[in-house]
Structures are given as C-alpha cells and as structure tokens.
Amino acid sequence: MSYSSLPEDVLEHVFSFVQSDKDRNVISLVCKSWYEIERWCRRRIFVGNCYAVSPRMAIRRFPEVRSVELKGKPHFADFNLVPEGWGGYVYPWIRAMAGGYPWLEELKLKRMVVTDESLELIAKSLKNFKVLVLSSCEGFSTHGLAAIAADCKNLKELDLWESDVEDPSGNWLSKFPDTCTSLVSLNIACLGSEVSFSALERLVVRCPNLRTLRLNRAVPLEKLAHLLRQAPQLVELGTGTYSADLRPDIFSNLAGAFSGCKELKSLSGFWDVVPAYLPAVYSVCSGLTTLNLSYATIQSPDLIKLVSQCPKLQCLWVLDYIEDSGLEALAATCKDLRELRVFPSEPFGDEPNVSLTEQGLVLVSEGCPKLESVLYFCRRMSNDALVTIAKNRPSMIRFRLCIIDPQTPDYLTLEPLDVGFGAIVQHCKDLRRLSLSGLLTDRVFEYIGTYAKKLEMLSVAFAGESDLGLHHVLSGCDSLRKLEIMDCPFGDKALLANAAKLETMRSLWMSSCSVSFEACKLLGQKMPRLNVEVIDESGPPDSRPELPVKKLYIYRTVTGRRIDMPGFVWNVGEDSALRLS
Amino acid sequence: MSASGSVSTVSRDDHLVLSSEDSSSPVESELELGLGLSLGGGGFIKAQQQASGGGGGGGQYARILTAKDFSSVVSSSSCLSSSSSSLSRGDYVAAGTKRSSDSVAAANGSSQVVGWPPIRAYRMNSMVNQAKSVASEEYNSMMENKRKNSLVEKTTDVCSKNSASAKGRTSPFVKVNMDGIPIGRKIDLNAHGCYESLVQTLEDMFHQPTTPSFVLLGSSVQEPTRPSKLLDGTSDYVLTYEDKEGDWMLVGDVPWGMFLGSVKRLRIMRTSEATGLAPRLQESNGRQRNRPI
Numbered sequence: 008m009s010y011s012s013l014p015e016d017v018l019e020h021v022f023s024f025v026q027s028d029k030d031r032n033v034i035s036l037v038c039k040s041w042y043e044i045e046r047w048c049r050r051r052i053f054v055g056n057c058y059a060v061s062p063r064m065a066i067r068r069f070p071e072v073r074s075v076e077l078k079g080k081p082h083f084a085d086f087n088l089v090p091e092g093w094g095g096y097v098y099p100w101i102r103a104m105a106g107g108y109p110w111l112e113e114l115k116l117k118r119m120v121v122t123d124e125s126l127e128l129i130a131k132s133l134k135n136f137k138v139l140v141l142s143s144c145e146g147f148s149t150h151g152l153a154a155i156a157a158d159c160k161n162l163k164e165l166d167l168w169e170s171d172v173e174d175p176s177g178n179w180l181s182k183f184p185d186t187c188t189s190l191v192s193l194n195i196a197c198l199g200s201e202v203s204f205s206a207l208e209r210l211v212v213r214c215p216n217l218r219t220l221r222l223n224r225a226v227p228l229e230k231l232a233h234l235l236r237q238a239p240q241l242v243e244l245g246t247g248t249y250s251a252d253l254r255p256d257i258f259s260n261l262a263g264a265f266s267g268c269k270e271l272k273s274l275s276g277f278w279d280v281v282p283a284y285l286p287a288v289y290s291v292c293s294g295l296t297t298l299n300l301s302y303a304t305i306q307s308p309d310l311i312k313l314v315s316q317c318p319k320l321q322c323l324w325v326l327d328y329i330e331d332s333g334l335e336a337l338a339a340t341c342k343d344l345r346e347l348r349v350f351p352s353e354p355f356g357d358e359p360n361v362s363l364t365e366q367g368l369v370l371v372s373e374g375c376p377k378l379e380s381v382l383y384f385c386r387r388m389s390n391d392a393l394v395t396i397a398k399n400r401p402s403m404i405r406f407r408l409c410i411i412d413p414q415t416p417d418y419l420t421l422e423p424l425d426v427g428f429g430a431i432v433q434h435c436k437d438l439r440r441l442s443l444s445g446l447l448t449d450r451v452f453e454y455i456g457t458y459a460k461k462l463e464m465l466s467v468a469f470a471g472e473s474d475l476g477l478h479h480v481l482s483g484c485d486s487l488r489k490l491e492i493m494d495c496p497f498g499d500k501a502l503l504a505n506a507a508k509l510e511t512m513r514s515l516w517m518s519s520c521s522v523s524f525e526a527c528k529l530l531g532q533k534m535p536r537l538n539v540e541v542i543d544e545s546g547p548p549d550s551r552p553e554l555p556v557k558k559l560y561i562y563r564t565v566t567g568r569r570i571d572m573p574g575f576v577w578n579v580g581e582d583s584a585l586r587l588s
Numbered sequence: 589m590s591a592s593g594s595v596s597t598v599s600r601d602d603h604l605v606l607s608s609e610d611s612s613s614p615v616e617s618e619l620e621l622g623l624g625l626s627l628g629g630g631g632f633i634k635a636q637q638q639a640s641g642g643g644g645g646g647g648q649y650a651r652i653l654t655a656k657d658f659s660s661v662v663s664s665s666s667c668l669s670s671s672s673s674s675l676s677r678g679d680y681v682a683a684g685t686k687r688s689s690d691s692v693a694a695a696n697g698s699s700q701v702v703g704w705p706p707i708r709a710y711r712m713n714s715m716v717n718q719a720k721s722v723a724s725e726e727y728n729s730m731m732e733n734k735r736k737n738s739l740v741e742k743t744t745d746v747c748s749k750n751s752a753s754a755k756g757r758t759s760p761f762v763k764v765n766m767d768g769i770p771i772g773r774k775i776d777l778n779a780h781g782c783y784e785s786l787v788q789t790l791e792d793m794f795h796q797p798t799t800p801s802f803v804l805l806g807s808s809v810q811e812p813t814r815p816s817k818l819l820d821g822t823s824d825y826v827l828t829y830e831d832k833e834g835d836w837m838l839v840g841d842v843p844w845g846m847f848l849g850s851v852k853r854l855r856i857m858r859t860s861e862a863t864g865l866a867p868r869l870q871e872s873n874g875r876q877r878n879r880p881i
Contacts, residue, residue, distance in 0.1 A: 086703040169710040279718060302714055354705045411705050493703055
C-alpha cells in the first residue's frame with residue numbers, strides 16, 4: 008500500500024501531529040491530494056504581514072481554521088518611525104472571518120490597529136471565541152473590551168500586551184457575566200486607569216482555572232495580598248504598583264499571601280517598587296523561571312538579593328541598574344538562564360548613570376551555559392568582549408546589542424566592531440536574529456553574508472559605508488526574512504541587484520538611507536509581487552527626485568497594492584505614474 | 589542567496605559622496621543583475637547615474653553625528669585596511685564634514701533622533717511616568733516619595749491644575765523640529781503643565797551657542813532673557829503645532845488642555861514663513877494638505 012492510497016482520514020490523523028507551519032507547507036506540496044487533505048485540516052495560520060495575502064484568499068484555502076495570528080506594522084513602528092495612519096487595520100480580516108470562520112477560537116494580533124467596532128464584531132459573530140491577544144496594538148478603548156467581556160461566553164484568554172488602550176471611564180471588567188468562569192489568562196498591565204477592584208476580585212474568585220494574572224499599575228499593593236489569597240493557583244503574576252507605606256502588617260500580609268502561591272513561576276510588574284517590600288516575594292523565588300523587572304527602578308544591591316534566590320531562573324528582563332556586579336551574581340546563581348534583556352534606565356543621558364559595561368554580558372556568557380537570547384543596552388563595547396561572548400556561547404540564537412551612542416567604536420582600540428560581530432556570526436551558527444550597533448564598516452556585512460546562514464532577522468542602524476554592505480547581506484544570508492535598516496549609506500545598486508531576493512523575504516525597511524525614488528519605481532515596476540511603498544509626509548516623493556526617499560517599505564504580497572494607504576504612502580508600482588499625476 | 593551563480597559585485601566608484609578624493613582606486617567591476625532581470629541596460633545605467641548623482645548626496649542618510657565622527661583619534665588606514673576595502677575611515681569622516689554645519693551642533697551633545705535608541709514608546713512612557721514618582725536612589729518610604737514628588741511638580745497653580753488634566757494622554761512624546769536643523773527632538777508634553785514651561789524647555793533644547801545663525805531668544809546670543817520670546821512675537825521664530833486634522837496652528841491660542849488633546853507635533857518655524865498660518869497652507873498640486881517642514 009503506497010502512501011498516496013492511504014485513506015483520507017488516516018492521512019488527516021497523521022497530519023494532525025504536524026503543528027509547525029513550515030512542515031505543513033511542505034506536506035501540502037507533496038501532491039494534489041495531500042494539498043487538499045492538508046488544507047482542510049489546517050487549524051492554525053500565521054500571517055506575518057497582514058498585507059501579504061487577503062483574508063478572502065486565506066479563508067478560501069484553509070476553510071477550517073480555528074486560530075489566526077496576524078502582524079501589521081513594520082517592527083520599526085515600535086520606535087515611532089511609522090507615522091500614524093499608516094495602516095495595519097484588522098477590521099477587514101475580522102469582517103471576513105465573521106463569515107468565513109464562525110468557529111474561530113483564537114485571534115492573536117501584533118502591531119495592528121484594532122477598533123472597538125472590530126472587537127464588537129468578534130463578540131457578536133464568533134460564538135466559540137476563546138483567546139484574544141492584542142500585542143502592541145492600538146485604536147480601541149475599554150468599550151470594545153466590554154463587548155468582548157460581555158459576549159464571549161467561553162473566553163479563556165485576554166491579553167493586552169503593551170497595547171495602547173483608550174480609557175474612557177467605564178466599568179468594563181464588571182461586564183464579565185457571573186456565569187463566566189472560564190478565564191485562564193488575563194493581562195491588563197497596560198491599562199492606564201483604574202479598573203473596579205471588586206469586579207476584578209469577583210472575576211478572580213469565580214475562575215478556578217486562572218493561571219495568569221497581570222495587573223495594571225493602578226492596583227494598589229495593599230490589595231494584592233487579598234487577590235493572591237483568592238487565587239493561590241496562579242502560575243504567572245504581574246503586580247500592580249509595588250509601593251505602599253511601610254507597615255509591618257501590610258508586609259506580613261503580603262509575604263503570607265505569596266507563600267501560599269506554590270505554583271508561581273513568573274513575576275512581573277513592580278512599578279514604583281519600594282525595596283523594603285521585595286522580601287515579600289522571597290518565598291516564591293526558588294521556583295521562579297521568569298522575572299520581569301524591567302520597570303523596577305531598584306538598585307543593584309536589591310536586585311542581587313532578589314536574583315540570588317532564583318536558581319531556576321530562565322528568563323530575566325531587568326534595567327541596567329543591575330550593573331556588572333548584579334550580572335556577575337546572576338551568572339553565579341542562575342545556571343539555567345536562557346534569556347537576558349537589559350534595558351537602559353536613562354537612554355537619553357549623555358553620561359552613563361550606572362556601572363554597566365560589556366563586562367556584565369561577558370560574565371553572563373561565561374556563567375550561563377544555556378544562554379541563547381540576549382538584548383543588551385550599554386554604552387561601550389569591545390571586539391574582545393564580543394569574541395569572548397561568541398566563543399562562550401556558540402548556541403546563541405538571538406543577539407541584539409544596542410550601544411546607545413551611534414557609531415561608538417571599540418573603546419579599547421577605537422576600531423570598528425566588525426571583528427566582534429563577525430565572531431558572533433561565525434561561532435553562533437544557529438543565530439536567527441541579530442541587531443547591530445556601534446561603529447561598523449562594510450566588513451561586518453561581509454562577515455554576516457558569509458557566515459550568518461540561518462539568520463532570519465537583521466536590524467541595522469548607522470552602519471556601513473557603501474552599497475557593498477547591503478549587497479553582502481542580501482546575497483549571502485540564505486534564510487533572511489526581515490531586514491530593517493535606518494540611517495545607513497545604502498543606495499540603489501545593492502537593492503536593484505538583489506531584487507529577486509526581496510521576493511524570498513517577508514519585508515525590507517529602509518529609512519534615511521540613500522535610495523532614490525527612481526530606483527524604487529524601477530523595483531516596483533519590475534517586481535509585480537512586491538509592494539514598494541514610499542513613506543513621505545512632506546509631499547509626493549517624485550516632486551523632489553534628487554533627494555533620497557525618506558522611508559521605504561518593501562514586502563512581498565500576492566494581492567497587489569493595498570487599498571488603505573494613507574496620503575503619505577505611495578505604492579510605486581506599475582501605475583505609479585497614473586497615481587501621481 | 590544570490591540570484592544566480594554569477595558573482596555580483598558592486599562598484600564603489602559611484603560613491604563619490606563618501607570620499608572627496610578616492611586616492612586608492614577601487615576595484616572597478618560592473619554590477620550584474622541575476623535571474624535575467626532585463627531592466628534594459630541603458631535605462632538602468634541611466635537611472636543609476638541619476639540616482640547616484642543625487643541620491644547618495646546630501647549626507648541625508650546619517651542624521652546624527654557624535655563627537656566620534658570628528659575624532660582625531662581615527663587612524664584611517666590601520667583599522668580598515670584590507671585588499672578589498674578601498675574606502676578608508678578617512679573617507680568616511682570626510683563624508684561627515686560634508687554634512688551641513690547644523691549637524692556640528694549635534695556632535696556636541698546628545699541629540700534625540702526619531703527611532704534611536706530603539707526603545708519602545710510603551711516603555712518610554714512607562715519610564716517617564718515612573719520618573720515622576722521615583723526620584724532618588726535610596727528612598728525607603730512612600731512618605732519620602734511623596735515629598736520628592738512635590739518637588740518635581742510644577743509650582744504654579746495653573747501648571748499643576750493643568751497637569752491633572754494631562755493624564756489622559758497615552759503617548760506624551762511629540763516630535764519637535766526647528767527650521768534649519770535637520771535633527772528633530774522629542775519632548776514629553778506630560779512633563780509640562782503650561783505653555784511657559786513647554787517653551788522654556790524648547791528654548792533650552794534648541795539654543796545652541798555654537799551656531800550664531802540660530803537665534804531663538806532675540807537677536808543676540810547672549811544670556812537668554814525670560815520670559816520667552818517665542819510666545820510674545822519678538823523672536824525670529826514662532827512656535828507652531830500640527831493638530832489632529834493636519835492643520836498648522838500657532839501655539840498659545842487655545843487653553844493648554846485643549847492643546848494637549850489635539851497636538852500631534854511641533855515645529856519652530858521661521859517667522860517669515862509663518863505668515864497666513866491661520867488659514868490653511870496649500871500645496872501647489874492642489875492637494876488639501878499642509879506642508880510640514
């Protein structure tokens with residue numbers, strides 16, 4: 008019996024064990040019948056660029072999907088580089104899915120514009136809706152949330168990760184009906200204003216499966232203990248504001264409540280933290296795997312005391328107050344550490360305000376054998392340090408280094424940091440994501456193009472000298488999907504020479520580079536499956552063709568130009584001449 | 589992956605902007621386009637020449653300079669020398685010197701460039717809001733915290749009253765550009781309770797003693813006088829803002845709270861260009877839009 012004559016339901020059963028998109032895509036290419044079987048049993052789709060495909064096409068091909076994940080704006084929108092009104096509207100998708108996926112259970116959105124109308128449509132049309140994750144989204148208010156709360160009878164997860172939510176006063180939490188007992192995860196950390204504590208408490212009490220609760224800053228510390236005692240089964244907790252008058256009864260109440268939470272693995276929040284209250288969490292430290300202290304303005308000694316009690320820590324997000332000494336303690340204690348993110352406490356200061364240097368990162372790379380993901384803001388770096396880190400941790404997967412002052416050279420030799428980053432890509436053969444900073448010439452791009460064969464995402468700023476740099480990357484990085492560049496002297500040549508490469512990538516962002524409007528037009532005309540979008544808020548880019556385009560966003564798509572472009576975005580494709588006249 | 593098996597190289601002779609004199613001649617090689625992209629040789633070369641003639645010029649790609657660009661420590665040939673690299677550090681620095689003199693001011697201190705350092709707006713807003721309540725390194729109690737808060741808050745009644753109404757804004761940072769200065773700044777509106785405070789901060793931000801041509805506080809570069817001249821019309825510049833509808837308005841006409849609710853960004857405009865600000869500016873192509881910057 009050959010594989011192709013296996014009955015459909017057997018094949019479908021086999022396919023159900025295949026979850027990864029990549030593998031599913033491969034399966035669908037084996038033969039026509041596998042394509043058909045596979046597409047009817049795919050349950051989850053991920054669309055990395057919401058403009059790459061139309062909702063109708065997605066629904067047509069995969070009619071039985073239960074979970075959809077969409078991403079909208081380019082990553083650099085996080086840093087205010089994408090003007091408001093650019094796009095990323097989810098409403099067309101929701102409208103299509105209201106009809107096409109009536110049994111949709113999960114929707115995960117990132118960097119998209121979500122309106123209250125969209126949320127209301129979800130609530131009204133999707134009867135089995137369970138999971139809503141809005142990560143870095145905007146455009147909605149608590150009115151939309153109220154609709155979700157009121158009408159999604161089986162809601163399990165509501166996660167508003169770092170979204171921008173308009174907060175008209177309104178008691179949306181109390182819109183969860185008393186019959187709602189299904190919540191597993193609630194993340195409202197980003198909400199600016201108060202929520203009704205009694206509604207919150209009642210919700211927590213009646214949801215016995217609640218595992219994740221991330222409170223917003225407005226929830227006072229004095230009330231946290233009470234909440235914890237109602238939900239000792241919590242696995243992930245985000246505190247509200249972590250400060251209160253120093254009172255022994257508040258402290259002991261809080262410490263007692265924490266000690267009752269035997270399942271707690273993840274802590275976050277800690278806004279306005281008062282160090283004296285930190286010991287209240289010590290009882291759970293031995294079990295913690297994730298600690299997000301990136302908003303906690305506490306100094307190194309307090310951080311050391313805390314971190315030294317967390318031997319099982321796998322993921323730490325922290326401010327640079329931790330300093331090299333704190334990272335040394337981390338390296339000594341947390342042998343299971345996989346991910347470290349160190350954020351700057353004063354990114355716009357001229358002088359360093361803390362003693363955090365490249366040494367801290369080197370120490371962690373030495374002491375933590377499982378370290379694979381790094382985001383590190385600092386003010387100085389050396390090639391030596393980078394080489395050491397690379398040799399220590401060849402299993403690094405994500406390496407994002409931000410030396411705060413652009414074009415900072417190796418502080419020891421004053422040379423560019425080409426060799427250091429070169430060592431990273433040479434030793435870390437599985438590197439998937441890389442962000443560069445410091446003084447860099449075309450040489451670093453030569454290293455990247457030569458060695459970084461698994462690299463999927465590269466972020467570059469103030470680096471390179473010529474088109475050769477960009478050319479190395481586009482011609483050498485076989486796995487490249489996303490490339491984002493700001494303020495680099497890259498122009499037309501590399502772009503046009505590697506036009507075909509762009510179709511193998513999700514997207515390319517270039518701002519404040521040297522790409523001419525003419526080249527953009529050429530690219531747009533010759534590559535019909537790319538959308539070449541020029542962003543220019545000061546007027547039509549062809550009115551000043553001698554100037555380089557300010558912002559350029561190129562992405563592959565099967566649906567042609569998008570119809571929701573605002574006035575400051577120009578698609579310079581075939582009929583660009585028509586549009587601009 | 590390269591599009592075809594052929595070797596593609598980029599000739600660097602077109603990057604004249606980066607070197608005033610290319611003393612070491614680069615390897616001259618033609619650009620090859622893979623996958624049989626027939627862009628029409630002539631047309632492409634023409635486009636290239638047009639592009640490289642103007643596109644790479646102006647040094648527009650690097651909007652920020654730090655002192656390192658002009659550092660004399662830069663030893664040109666030693667760090668970058670290799671047989672394939674013909675651009676030396678010296679050439680790169682030469683590019684820096686070609687940039688407009690305004691950028692020199694940026695080299696003196698930190699300049700806030702949009703998008704750098706790459707910190708999410710959410711994080712910046714959170715840190716800003718926390719900075720109001722967390723002032724020192726060693727405080728142990730809320731009482732001390734409260735005391736410090738009162739030092740940070742505005743002292744004028746008007747300002748503190750307005751501060752309360754400012755809380756609703758979720759994204760307090762707005763861009764500020766000044767005519768003649770290529771690098772924009774960002775300012776936190778929530779940190780101010782009134783126009784006076786905002787303007788004083790702006791004047792501090794954009795006041796650069798090394799650039800005599802820039803005059804914000806009257807016609808001399810002496811000690812700044814208070815109150816601000818930006819608001820009272822005696823300066824060469826006026827402070828304007830773009831509102832939610834895209835119109836450019838003079839700052840100061842509406843109540844502070846209303847201003848906060850509608851301002852999208854700020855521009856310090858030369859007085860000569862600010863005529864007729866109240867009626868909308870129109871673009872020549874008839875599009876009903878204002879022309880910022």
